[in-house]
Amino acid sequence: MTCLTISSALESAVTILAAAGVDNPRIDARLLLCHTAQIEPATVISDPDKKLLPEDVRTFEELIERRVRREPVSHLIGEREFWSLPFKVGPDVLDPRPDSETLINAALKLIDNRSREISVLDLGTGSGCLLITMLTELPYATGVGVDISERALSVARINAEANAVSSRASFLKSSWGELVNERFDLILCNPPYIAISEFENLEPEVSQYEPEIALCAGDDGLQKYRELASEVFRLIVPNGFAVVECGRGQLASMVEIFSNEGLQLRERHTDLGGIERCGVFGR
Template identity: 45%
Template structure:
């Protein structure tokens, strides 16, 4: 019967050989999952035996991670903002870079207690919409996605995080069939050029939904469709924020300006990459 320390060492070695940069961190999380321990306790209790049932589960999870399946798919969840979100193969894995968009929206809202109406295009797991609703107590939100399976995940995440009374999710194709006006419109649309997807990390290229990745030949196809809908649906003075890929901020800002929106700022992620474009609708 191996000890926790021996299992951790073996797991780290195997994941490292599989080309995973976060081998030790991932092995620790997998051991925490099968033992019920908090991740920091795994190493601290390294001399304790790993029970056979837990060892068998650890082996099964380790094999999946060696195959480069994302940790969020293996564990079925991902922390985002202050929320714990369910994640499946039907949704993008919520990433820290996307929290940049949440921060950007909150930074330009002078009064977070206003009864705002929010719209999230391509909502996926619901991560952006739900993060904003968690910070805006009087707001309500609508999430649109073309995938029924993704909408089921988003709906469950709203329930789990106590936000279901203020969140609605609807099947749709960008702004088609949507009426009314919204104070805040956000989106993390597909923006990877189609030819580049197969060269991405296996966790992305092989396991995340291609429809949530591909932005057409140049990565900008979805913005061309989406931005006119944003301009039409924003209230006067309303704000929009969209995530963009590396090197795309200028082109997306130009599309917003051409649609009559007033550019506010380009916000960088923690890596210094321009990750979010923020603009306002004209006041009148």
């Protein structure tokens, strides 16, 4: 790729990505070009003949080569949007997914007064997207994000600072709630729920570049729910709620596991694709 204008660089990149079998090659190429050259998407349309700096062309070439190897765009630019908020991401955390915004919608519907003090626990916080998003929506809420990975917690702390909620968020290294000794009004959790046998069939962007520990959950994909059920019961206040994500066709199994520990399903919510994506539980 020796192109020096926006349009020629873009078209060359689209051709390369399409030949490599990358989905949505034009979208990816445009995102990477805008990131590299520090230009707005509108500029790609309004000024296609604008010349690119040689160093930007070299960087763009490198990013396209990495995308050909199926490295996610979010990793290449270092950021993923969730709930219209920016989140730093990378190989140490699961990328925030639009499907997980279902949990935020479900949780906010449970809160009739957003100006009251609410305590939030995010089990398996990863990038911190669930906890941080809730704290941006609830100005008087405080929360704790828990993760077994210290590297993930480092990312979550950066994201809390970037989204101006670090004064109301704390982060703790723990296996689920093992080291947590208080109860919370609201518990959020997006646990691993992929069966080990399904992992290799995931798209390369996921299986090769995202942490397996944040994805896999035993032979049937339900192991983490079994670990979580008693913890959620212990950590939730009597009138509190837990909002827990699940995969396609898993809600009934999750409800059975949780009910065996004294948790009752209060609500179920579907994502934009019509898949049952989370359950709301209470004691």
